[in-house]
Amino acid sequence: MTLWRLEWLRLVRTPRALALAVVFLAIGLIEPVATRYASALLSHANHGAVIRLPKPTPAAALGSYVSEAAIVGLIVLVVGAASALGFDSSPGLATFFRTRVRGMWQLLAPRFTVYAVAGALGYLLGTLAAWYETHLLIGALPVAGVFAGVLCGAVYLAFAVAVTALAASLARNTVAAAGITLAILLALPLLADVRAISGWVPSALVGAPADLVAGTYQLPHYLPALGVAVVAGAGALALAVRLLQTREI
Amino acid sequence: MTEGNGAVQFSAVRLDAAGPSHPLSHLLPALPALIPVLVLLLGLDVFCLVSLVRARSVRNAPKLAWAIVILFVSAPLGAILYLFFGMDRSGGETQARPPRPAPSPTPIDPVRRVARPIGAAPPAVTTTGLTRDYGGTGLFDVDLAVPRGSIYGLVGPNGAGKTTLLSIIAGTRHADRGSVSLAVDRRRVAVCPDVPEFDGWLTAAEVVDLAGSLVAPAGHGPAEVAAALRTVGLADAASRRVSGLSRGMLQRLGLACALVGDPQLLILDEPTSALDPAGRADMLGLVAAMRGTRTVIFSSHILADVQRVADQVGILRDGRLLYEGGTRELMDTYLTPSWLVRVADGLDAVAAALAGQPWVTTVEPAEPDELKVAATSIAAGERGIPAVIAGCGARQVSCEPAAADLESAFLALTGAGEPAGLTEGARP
Numbered sequence: 001m002t003l004w005r006l007e008w009l010r011l012v013r014t015p016r017a018l019a020l021a022v023v024f025l026a027i028g029l030i031e032p033v034a035t036r037y038a039s040a041l042l043s044h045a046n047h048g049a050v051i052r053l054p055k056p057t058p059a060a061a062l063g064s065y066v067s068e069a070a071i072v073g074l075i076v077l078v079v080g081a082a083s084a085l086g087f088d089s090s091p092g093l094a095t096f097f098r099t100r101v102r103g104m105w106q107l108l109a110p111r112f113t114v115y116a117v118a119g120a121l122g123y124l125l126g127t128l129a130a131w132y133e134t135h136l137l138i139g140a141l142p143v144a145g146v147f148a149g150v151l152c153g154a155v156y157l158a159f160a161v162a163v164t165a166l167a168a169s170l171a172r173n174t175v176a177a178a179g180i181t182l183a184i185l186l187a188l189p190l191l192a193d194v195r196a197i198s199g200w201v202p203s204a205l206v207g208a209p210a211d212l213v214a215g216t217y218q219l220p221h222y223l224p225a226l227g228v229a230v231v232a233g234a235g236a237l238a239l240a241v242r243l244l245q246t247r248e249i
Numbered sequence: 250m251t252e253g254n255g256a257v258q259f260s261a262v263r264l265d266a267a268g269p270s271h272p273l274s275h276l277l278p279a280l281p282a283l284i285p286v287l288v289l290l291l292g293l294d295v296f297c298l299v300s301l302v303r304a305r306s307v308r309n310a311p312k313l314a315w316a317i318v319i320l321f322v323s324a325p326l327g328a329i330l331y332l333f334f335g336m337d338r339s340g341g342e343t344q345a346r347p348p349r350p351a352p353s354p355t356p357i358d359p360v361r362r363v364a365r366p367i368g369a370a371p372p373a374v375t376t377t378g379l380t381r382d383y384g385g386t387g388l389f390d391v392d393l394a395v396p397r398g399s400i401y402g403l404v405g406p407n408g409a410g411k412t413t414l415l416s417i418i419a420g421t422r423h424a425d426r427g428s429v430s431l432a433v434d435r436r437r438v439a440v441c442p443d444v445p446e447f448d449g450w451l452t453a454a455e456v457v458d459l460a461g462s463l464v465a466p467a468g469h470g471p472a473e474v475a476a477a478l479r480t481v482g483l484a485d486a487a488s489r490r491v492s493g494l495s496r497g498m499l500q501r502l503g504l505a506c507a508l509v510g511d512p513q514l515l516i517l518d519e520p521t522s523a524l525d526p527a528g529r530a531d532m533l534g535l536v537a538a539m540r541g542t543r544t545v546i547f548s549s550h551i552l553a554d555v556q557r558v559a560d561q562v563g564i565l566r567d568g569r570l571l572y573e574g575g576t577r578e579l580m581d582t583y584l585t586p587s588w589l590v591r592v593a594d595g596l597d598a599v600a601a602a603l604a605g606q607p608w609v610t611t612v613e614p615a616e617p618d619e620l621k622v623a624a625t626s627i628a629a630g631e632r633g634i635p636a637v638i639a640g641c642g643a644r645q646v647s648c649e650p651a652a653a654d655l656e657s658a659f660l661a662l663t664g665a666g667e668p669a670g671l672t673e674g675a676r677p
């Protein structure tokens with residue numbers, strides 16, 4: 001039994017893997033349908049009043065998925081990751097691991113990696129579902145744009161898990177760690193209001209998939225944000241290791 | 250209201266009865282797209298409901314409340330809420346099985362490794378001036394020396410600093426001042442907290458396997474895992490999920506995790522606190538069997554346990570080490586040895602003869618046919634009392650030590666009344 005297998009078992013023996021898959025899949029399946037039939041659904045909800053919306057586009061359907069996934073999917077991922085990364089929340093568990101590992105990185109690496117990969121796979125699964133529904137109901141999506149968008153989304157989710165690791169090194173409580181993470185991630189778009197750095201903020205990656213399939217931007221436009229997300233994520237992990245090594249049980 | 254290119258339009262015109270078809274009829278051509286959505290939502294709800302029905306218990310709310318949440322909270326949110334906050338972490342299906350009976354106490358089978366001589370070897374653990382101040386409480390200038398291969402009992406009332414001292418030795422807390430010196434490999438130090446905790450969805454064997462792989466990746470396998478579980482009496486519970494184990498079994502599991510790494514130094518914090526009398530006896534037997542093969546430091550406020558297995562003892566009070574040395578020497582030094590002597594006849598003659606002995610400090614009647622005799626030393630009393638009774642021609646019924654236990658020594662040493670939290674189970 002290695003720490004890597006432990007994290008795999010944590011995913012599959014607890015609701016984490018199922019919840020991640022279901023949330024992203026549900027959003028991916030539902031959002032294009034909601035986009036396609038928005039006017040009909042609104043009319044029905046308003047007792048037959050005729051409501052005409054712009055003709056749905058494939059990019060709008062994928063954008064609808066992305067915006068929902070960036071909220072609901074992100075919350076599910078962060079809560080699951082915070083409970084796995086917050087191993088100091090339980091003194092008995094903390095003693096078990098801390099007196100046996102050589103360093104905190106040995107403990108942190110599998111937890112970060114498994115959750116980052118699980119988040120990316122969930123996001124990919126949801127994107128494929130949204131792609132299927134969009135293709136069936138609205139129209140085709142560009143293959144390159146879709147996968148470039150998945151890359152941006154996956155990097156952003158990995159960055160979110162790294163921020164969760166940092167938050168778990170600041171707060172022992174799982175709820176507090178998840179709250180700190182979400183506060184940071186929700187505050188980042190405020191930085192994007194500063195024009196000079198708007199293209200460098202990792203939260204710029206959230207809307208990238210919709211822009212990439214719409215052809216508004218190409219992948220190189222997001223390279224600064226991708227670079228910052230990778231570097232800041234690595235920095236968050238390094239800081240988390242340092243803080244965890246000095247923390248007492 | 251506008252959206253995108255501003256093409257959103259509202260109209261208050263209601264559809265009349267002869268108007269176009271029902272708005273939802275537009276959805277019919279989209280059935281291939283809707284079926285996956287329905288399958289996912291229904292499948293998740295069905296999965297959660299089946300799990301709920303089969304679960305032995307759920308968390309945070311009654312089963313009926315979770316059923317209402319799953320069925321009536323907007324799909325899939327209700328099901329996801331149940332998955333995260335309601336489903337038992339050990340998995341509903343496994344909990345649905347009738348609970349297995351607690352494992353019968355498997356005979357303790359301590360695996361003795363290569364014996365290491367105690368003799369002239371340097372202490373396994375030495376602390377010098379160890380201080381950790383929590384604002385008036387904590388540890389202050391503790392100089393500890395734990396002989397290699399000894400069973401070292403750390404005694405003190407609640408709040409005396411036992412756990413702090415053990416945590417600093419284990420490396421999970423830092424000292425403000427002073428130093429800890431280990432004469433053993435840091436990787437061969439195992440720690441058992443007083444409340445061991447493990448991930449509830451692992452089995453007992455998996456937990457021990459994980460513990461072994463972390464400290465000795467190449468030196469353990471299924472045989473070592475099974476041996477460790479057998480040693481602590483959990484062989485029958487190897488495949489049970491941790492969430493289904495009692496607290497006493499968790500304490501045994503914690504010890505198995507420590508033993509699987511073949512530690513040179515074993516630190517046990519209150520190892521018997523959650524065990525029933527039989528479990529306590531097993532645990533103490535196991536600890537006693539390690540004498541000479543491993544160095545064991547264990548803390549306890551149950552003095553009878555310490556007296557039974559520890560050959561060295563350290564007494565902490567208010568963060569200060571009041572005594573360190575042999576358990577027997579402690580009682581010899583701080584107790585006035587006394588015995589309860591019962592004779593069948595000639596009680597007055599025996600009392601007078603004893604009172605005339607230079608090594609006797611007091612003689613007083615305890616019962617109509619019993620005397621309480623105090624002596625200057627244990628050796629003098631053990632040799633002299635039978636001889637005096639025989640010299641008087643009296644028939645001795647019994648002669649037993651009176652309150653020569655660690656608790657009495659502790660009270661004599663500290664000069665205190667019965668300390669809170671220190672007397673539970675202390676009387677033999």
